[in-house]
Amino acid sequence: MKRKFRVNRKLLKKSEELLFRVFMILSTTIIIMALLAIIASILIKGVPSLSWSMISETPKGGYYFGKEGGILNAIIGSLYLSTGATLLALVVSLPLALYINIHKMKQKRAVNSIRFILDLLWGIPSIVYGAFGFMLMVYLGLRTSLLAGILTVALFIIPIMVRSMDEVLKTVPKGLIESAFSLGSTKSETAFRIVLRQCIPGLITAVLLSFGRAIGDAAAVLFTAGYTDYIPTSLSQPTATLPLSVFFQLSSPIPEVQNRAYASAVILTIIVLIISITSRAFSMKYQKNKIK
Amino acid sequence: MINGSKINIEHLNLHIGNKHILKDIHVKIPEKKLTVILGPSGCGKTTLLKSLNRLTDLYPEVKTQGKIFNDNEDILHPKIEITELRKKMGLLAQSPYPLPMSIYDNITYGLRISGRRKKKYLNKRVEYYLRQVSLWEEVKDRLKDPASALSIGQQQRLCLARGLSVDPDIILADEPTSALDPVSSREIEELFLKLKQRYTIVMVTHILRQARRVADYVIFMYLGEIIEHGPAKQIFENPKNPITKSYIKGIYS
Numbered sequence: 001m002k003r004k005f006r007v008n009r010k011l012l013k014k015s016e017e018l019l020f021r022v023f024m025i026l027s028t029t030i031i032i033m034a035l036l037a038i039i040a041s042i043l044i045k046g047v048p049s050l051s052w053s054m055i056s057e058t059p060k061g062g063y064y065f066g067k068e069g070g071i072l073n074a075i076i077g078s079l080y081l082s083t084g085a086t087l088l089a090l091v092v093s094l095p096l097a098l099y100i101n102i103h104k105m106k107q108k109r110a111v112n113s114i115r116f117i118l119d120l121l122w123g124i125p126s127i128v129y130g131a132f133g134f135m136l137m138v139y140l141g142l143r144t145s146l147l148a149g150i151l152t153v154a155l156f157i158i159p160i161m162v163r164s165m166d167e168v169l170k171t172v173p174k175g176l177i178e179s180a181f182s183l184g185s186t187k188s189e190t191a192f193r194i195v196l197r198q199c200i201p202g203l204i205t206a207v208l209l210s211f212g213r214a215i216g217d218a219a220a221v222l223f224t225a226g227y228t229d230y231i232p233t234s235l236s237q238p239t240a241t242l243p244l245s246v247f248f249q250l251s252s253p254i255p256e257v258q259n260r261a262y263a264s265a266v267i268l269t270i271i272v273l274i275i276s277i278t279s280r281a282f283s284m285k286y287q288k289n290k291i292k
Numbered sequence: 293m294i295n296g297s298k299i300n301i302e303h304l305n306l307h308i309g310n311k312h313i314l315k316d317i318h319v320k321i322p323e324k325k326l327t328v329i330l331g332p333s334g335c336g337k338t339t340l341l342k343s344l345n346r347l348t349d350l351y352p353e354v355k356t357q358g359k360i361f362n363d364n365e366d367i368l369h370p371k372i373e374i375t376e377l378r379k380k381m382g383l384l385a386q387s388p389y390p391l392p393m394s395i396y397d398n399i400t401y402g403l404r405i406s407g408r409r410k411k412k413y414l415n416k417r418v419e420y421y422l423r424q425v426s427l428w429e430e431v432k433d434r435l436k437d438p439a440s441a442l443s444i445g446q447q448q449r450l451c452l453a454r455g456l457s458v459d460p461d462i463i464l465a466d467e468p469t470s471a472l473d474p475v476s477s478r479e480i481e482e483l484f485l486k487l488k489q490r491y492t493i494v495m496v497t498h499i500l501r502q503a504r505r506v507a508d509y510v511i512f513m514y515l516g517e518i519i520e521h522g523p524a525k526q527i528f529e530n531p532k533n534p535i536t537k538s539y540i541k542g543i544y545s
Contacts, residue, residue: 183458
């Protein structure tokens with residue numbers, strides 16, 4: 001009787017192991033297939049419409065009906081907008097992240113409330129930021145413009161940037177911070193000369209991650225940055241962006257224009273890919289001084 | 293018994309939250325001697341050490357009462373210039389934490405934040421302090437390499453040199469050999485024996501044999517209290533308190 005029980009138990013464990021392995025393989029496969037399917041579909045539909053003029057010319061005949069020209073306006077517009085928003089967000093995020101991790105390291109409760117608020121902000125959908133930005137514009141009498149887009153997107157990525165920086169800064173060994181203080185560093189010296197150096201790779205990744213979010217978001221810029229066929233020459237002009245160029249071209253009734261939407265998607269994906277590869281390269285480069 | 297004490301701790305009590313970590317610590321630490329704070333893990337040794345340069349400030353919910361005098365200056369006074377205080381005490385932590393920069397910059401960091409920037413002066417100081425910890429010969433050709441590339445033992449000596457670079461008169465060491473191999477541990481101990489002629493050293497350890505090898509003066513702690521303190525010889529050969537006696541005999545570890 002006893003023996004029989006033992007055999008069953010073994011069998012049970014084995015089947016349990018098998019079951020979980022099947023689950024894991026299945027879920028991994030789904031993820032990889034989804035990624036491949038997305039990339040394949042935009043490539044299949046987009047690459048035929050991809051041409052040099054696509055990335056070197058502004059649209060001819062309007063973004064909605066035009067089959068000629070390119071989406072240079074959206075590429076440049078997106079880069080302007082995301083760079084502006086990322087820089088603006090960086091100016092706010094880095095001091096905040098350092099402040100809650102170094103200056104306020106003792107006030108655990110206050111810091112955790114700040115983290116909680118940031119997490120809430122992170123969870124708000126970008127269309128809500130867009131609507132909020134729009135409301136603010138109406139209130140201030142601004143029109144759809146690059147500036148309004150930058151402000152809204154910056155607002156939208158600040159929580160993302162602060163929290164990703166925060167996660168990086170949390171990994172700084174307490175002993176390193178104590179060493180810095182023991183040498184007579186002030187809090188700011190510890191933050192900017194020691195902790196910043198230690199975390200540079202992670203911080204760059206955080207910034208580029210936020211940049212990726214900024215360049216890929218359509219909803220936040222829909223009402224605020226507007227859309228145009230021209231490359232903006234000042235902050236007060238509206239600007240085109242890549243996600244919206246995908247959106248508008250895809251909603252066109254003309255099949256050629258729809259295919260151009262996929263070409264725009266390819267371009268957007270390539271830009272995001274370049275960003276992630278650059279961020280990895282940067283992290284590798286600055287890894288050498290890091291203390292484990 | 294003690295002629296010339298460096299640090300006077302008077303009725304120090306420390307709470308973290310509701311926990312009473314240090315209970316009425318009252319002791320004098322002699323100048324230019326190596327004082328060992330001895331005791332089993334979790335008895336408050338490290339907390340006592342960190343109170344001396346107010347690193348306890350960094351921890352949430354810490355409350356301290358009492359006084360600690362360093363050369364007649366109350367360390368715990370809220371208006372004290374904390375960075376100046378910390379410069380007077382070099383800290384050596386349990387495991388080495390070199391700064392995330394080159395070997396050279398590790399030594400010059402403390403000098404540079406104090407406003408010393410002349411290259412010639414810094415070069416001289418780097419060599420001087422690295423020689424102090426017998427590291428110069430090993431690293432003189434690769435001063436620009438990241439400090440993280442050194443071995444753990446070398447890193448710990450670098451940290452010691454870095455601590456000396458701000459010209460302290462006290463060295464605080466928190467189980468400085470616990471992460472090191474026996475050879476590196478011995479090197480640190482030998483350095484301490486050399487340095488104690490010029491510095492007041494306070495070292496926390498739970499390693500009895502290490503304490504026997506290096507201590508001039510011993511403070512024995514148990515559960516947040518000082519059980520006994522006195523010259524090393526007296527504590528090791530003729531302890532008065534039964535708890536000390538059994539610890540020395542190796543009953544607690």
